[in-house]
Amino acid sequence: MEFLSADGIGITLALVATAISLFYIYAKYKLSYWKRRGVESLPTNLIFGNFKDAVLFRTAPGWHLGNLHKAAKKDVPYLGFYIFHKPCFLLRDPEVIKQILIRDFENFSDRHFAGSEQKDSIGMKNLFGIKNPNWKYLRAKITPTLTRGKLKQMFPLMLETGEPMMKYLENQPENKNGVKVIDAQELSYKYTTDLIASIALGTKMDSFHYPNEEFSKAVMEFFHGFKRMVALVTVFFMPELVEMIGTRMLFNSSFVKKVFWEAMESRERTGNKRGDFIDSLLQLKNGEQNSDYKFEGENLLYQSGTFFSGFESSSTTMSFTLMELANHPEYQERVRQDINKAIDAHGFTFDAFNEMKYLDQAIAEGVRLHPPVSTIDRYTRKDYKIPGTDIILEKGTPIYISLYGLQEDPRFFKDHSTFNPDRFTDDSKVADAYIPFGSGPRMCVGMKVGQLHAKVVIAMLLREYEIWQKPEDKSILDPRSTFTAAANGIVLQFRKLVK
Template identity: 30%
Template sequence: MTLGLVILLVVLLVTAYVALHNHYSYWRRIGISEIKPKWIVGNLWGLLNLQKSPAEFIFQLYNHPEAENEPFVGIHVFHKPALLLRDPELVRNIMVKDFSGFSNRYSNSDHKGDPLGSQNIFFLKNPAWKEVRLKLSPFFTGNRLKHMFPLIEEVGASLDAHLRQQPLHNERIRCFDLEAKELCALFTTDVIATVAFGVQANSLTEPNGEFRRNGRSVFEFSLLRAAEFTLVFFLPHLVPFFGFKVVPAEATRFLRKTINYVMAEREKSGQKRNDLIDILIEFRRSTQQAKASGIKDQFVFEGDILVAQAVLFFTAGFESSSSTMAFAMYELAKDADIQQRLREEVRSALVESGGQVTLKMIESLEYMQMVLLEVLRMYPPLPFLDRECTSGRDHPLAPFHNFVVPKGMPVFIPCYALHMDPQYFPQPRKFQPERFSPENRKLHTPYTYMPFGLGPHGCIGERFGMIQTKVGLVNLLRNHLITTSERTPHRMQLEPKAIITQSKGGIHLRLVRDPLGV
């Protein structure tokens, strides 16, 4: 190698070093507290090494010594400077008050390679997001939920019958063991299939049927799936180059084929079921009518953008509710007094309703509501929320700092860490449903509890999800007592590979046949 090449190489290395050093000193140079990053990976090493779950990772960032007592702290997601919010007032500003400047998620999938993953209202960007959200909202009105309820309860009764048919492993104490998360996913898959699509998935009797198998593939986290979701949430601009997908190819083919078939059959028959398929058909007709009238600036509801909304409702609907239901079973198994109080509430409500599970009966379960809100505090479906500054004008962080958020900067809200902050929830690792009694809820610091998100981007299906979870638990508790087994962990371990909150190794419990007699 000639001397000239050596000098050139040295110059290039020095230049690269200076450039990287300058890049990763972004927060120090503008006088903002930062958590010191590593080059290339930024502050994500604790997530990438799979030593801790994403919830525990975000908890550690939130509680880092450099972040202590700060309303926000500077971090790097790989190469990109980002903000981690810590103060509830700042959370309010970003999520609600100044929503117009932070209306998009930073995360995204590939619009072309993953149409069903990228075009649903979770990942859609404005103005498409606003248009689709507005059109979908009627599906979740109180009147629609009232019409849906008999279908939900029909699956709930099937769950009860399924459990009563299980062979007992021990005749003396009349019990059998199970993995709770899978049981709950079978139940919620059947609910979503019948309520949204008018299809009998029969997952409880056929656990490896097409609906459950394809739904499972979306949230079954291998190393590859962990890498896919890491890029979706933290390096979304690179997702198309790697061909990564939120919805795997096989699931995409099955769900697209199924939903298009059901839509076509529904249009052919003219039948109305007041379900999601009816709403999607209305979307498509409005687009066709606009085209026929020569209207050119109306949002186009055709093809995959219709299917994508149905896919999100299916995947998010079964996964979040089944996880909440399974985590609730785990906490009830560990605390006999809380479970006894809940079962007594269920028994009294069933007596009042003549043994029928009705919407009025479900909505009367005040203690169950408290139990589920506490479960969602400890196990929020997403451990963090993400936003991107989208406005052309800058957004100040006053009165906390004179820094203004530039367009394109990611902002992260550590909801799990806020839920676990003893400043807001004393003894945060203790399961205490009383935190959410009507009286105690008035004492909560606003914007510290967000299992369903906050503001206009909050979960559109929150009420539906709570109803199906309650129906599942009522039908489980009316004839069974939940206890721990030899395989039940003393403390819940969360899955490091899953970007959403999942148990590591499943939730193994024991059910004891113990009818409430109603």
């Protein structure tokens, strides 16, 4: 074996030292981008910028962004930060947010999500991920499929989906004091799996008693799977890498496709209607078409994908709100009285659910503290001068808002980390910083559907059970998850109410 001579070692060391010095100078320069523009920023890591703990899955990426929001000086309206060396811009002020999301929407009408190239997959080519000009057309077509009238048709399907859940709970083992230990997050995911099957795929399922292995596995992979977690961090924060990981990691189930196409085909053949999204899609398919975007072939399937992430969000809304109510018995009792009053007067009807105002307030507070979609993103389509400043945001700059940061910001919310549904009484003015469903023309299109989903499940549970959480079961955020989820589940104690 030959060893390097003393000269050889010297040259190698000199080369390594030069490479390190050059990298240092390069990184320092890249990481001074915001300082050179006069924008406030935070201390950085030479390799990871400001995103080290998130890319290493030590903290949930959405939570991490919230920490950047919190780490900034109190009144800074925006903050420059870096994902590796890429400059990104974090909005911290409701007025600036309105300017960008509403008033100057034309320049910020697309999400940074999924990168500038449009990819084909259920996860990308639906209303959430699609870019302009197709977004505008699609939004106008999808909005009428989620109106109050459509919601009323979906309502019986939501109730029906709850029946197996209640039977399952009834049959769960209990201790000598009649207490059952239930993971509300898993319970909610199971209900949501059946709801997705029913509303987005037009097929009734019962995951509680007769789980369809292939379907349940595909949906659980979607909610929990590590591959999708990696894919989500990538599409939200490093979409340049989407090509490398492949969009199929977001969702790719041949079984879902099969169920979807069978439902479409049989519904078209028989002319039957069920009040679900398949009915709406068939209407779109048979309606007038636009030359740029047609409701045909895979495009129909992509739209049902909207409900996968949408119902995941409402599932999170339900389980985290229930967790808060479990820890606040006084609010739980007020919510229960609200539910009982409405149902005793009208039965389990759509009208009864419209009357449950205190439940609305509890859910509103639930999504303030635990925003299911905690990160809102856009990018600048053209260079943009921030009004009243000399700061230019260059074309392509990713823009983020952290709802963890904003909705717990003590500048806007008194006792900011306390769960208190009374913030939302009719006569109290809610801060503009409260935007759990986003803001402007691109805000959530499924808000009412999601709220009703969460309300139906909470009402069914609280009408029958008293619920609490033991301190040792306290839930913690999943550090791998871009969307809000509990790593150790939401383990609660359930005891049947004596009526």
